Amino acid sequence: MSPNGDAQGERLIVDLARAGDEKALSELYLTYFPRVYRYILARTGNSHDAEDLAEEVFMRVLEAIERFQWREAPFSAWLFRIAHNAVISARRKESARGRSGQLTDTLPVDSAGPEELVENRLALNEVMQAAQKLPEAQRQVIALRFGAGLSVAETAQAMGKGEGNVKVIQHKAIAKLREMMGQASRKRPRTYERETA
């Protein structure tokens, strides 16, 4: 099942999962866990939070899946609303501690090769740091579009906004990220380029 894949296939799997079918539950989990993880990573900037919260989101899914109704929203929009609520709850709990969102060296990177790994980690750190400075709605659109891989229509439903509104927010977010990352690159010596040259 692809992120934007066959709606009927997904419907069947979701309905089976609601009835408790383990194979369907596994399939839903394996399809969405990486996307929920990346969504939370984009929201929090912290890989440990992303691991813990992604697990928690799926526990909440189990609690709520019987109440899921197709007419309200697609499954992905419903799921990422739960993920959003989990992030907000966690943020409330953690705000007193003032934890920072540092990525760890143990983050698994899909691409092979140490040079790419270094570049990707720096790139992700840069995206994370810039994204943390965005207004909430812009950060959420970036996380849903690029972390969760939702379409604009799905993002709109997950956020309870109109598609036109999401396009506006997306445009502003990308423009702001481009500006921030451009500034960061002018200030920072590009050591990793020398290392990998």
Next chain:
Amino acid sequence: MSARRLEEILEECLSAYLDGRRSIEESLSRYPSYASELEPMLRTATGINFALNSYSPPAHVQQRGLNRFLSDARARRNMKSLQVGSVRPSRFAVTWQRYRLGFAGAAMAVLILAVSVGGTALMGEGGSNDSVFRAGTAEPPTPAVVTALQQQVDTIRTLRASQSLTADDIARLLAAAEALNDASDSEIDSARDSIAVALNDANALVSEIIATDPALAQPAREAQDKIRDVAAGIDVVLASPTPVADTATPVVTPEPTVAPTEEPTLTPEPTEPPTPTLPPPPSGTPPPRDPA
């Protein structure tokens, strides 16, 4: 150049790239008059996408989560079948079944004590089974404010069905929703999912009333505004109302005509586009959407 048009084109090109239908270069050649603004935006967006999608959860974390997820699902299923499939025994029977050895031991102790010390020792053995009724743990109860809101939603549905709904009933629904403003943070956090469901139900219901009952549209509209305020105040996301009839497939909400909530004008592009330091995606050709 219209900002609105640029947002539309950016999204169109971005979707085409992410779905693997077009490269950035192909998109730029399709919109040559927008190319200078479009290119840096597309490069940034695809760079962000590439950076985020370079990461996957560690395999052991995913496996651990899956095991926990499935075992929790199994436990829920077993619990449900027990609740549905069995005749509930009396409390005395359950208590006796669970603690019969304890009772037997206590009785034996009392007997020995009574024999050795005398009949007065029996007085000290009373109330020893208090813990029986504390055994077992229950899930934290849904806060009363949430239950009240759910009940109001159900009541209004019933009244609508019997065509006896009045503005006062909508006011009561609103009061139930606004009571959430007075709930404590811990109450909100412990029942966030139930609250989200209840508020979404209430929001959907007033949307239906607005769409179908002109006489009550005004109070319903006012109630909807306030319900949305309540939801925003406790960080609960409300779904876009879908006023169409129940359909077999998920409904994509049509694009509303309301103005965007953020600032209405675009920041002008810098004349010299800075180059983000994101490593470029492997090639100019569209990437696979999800490497996981």
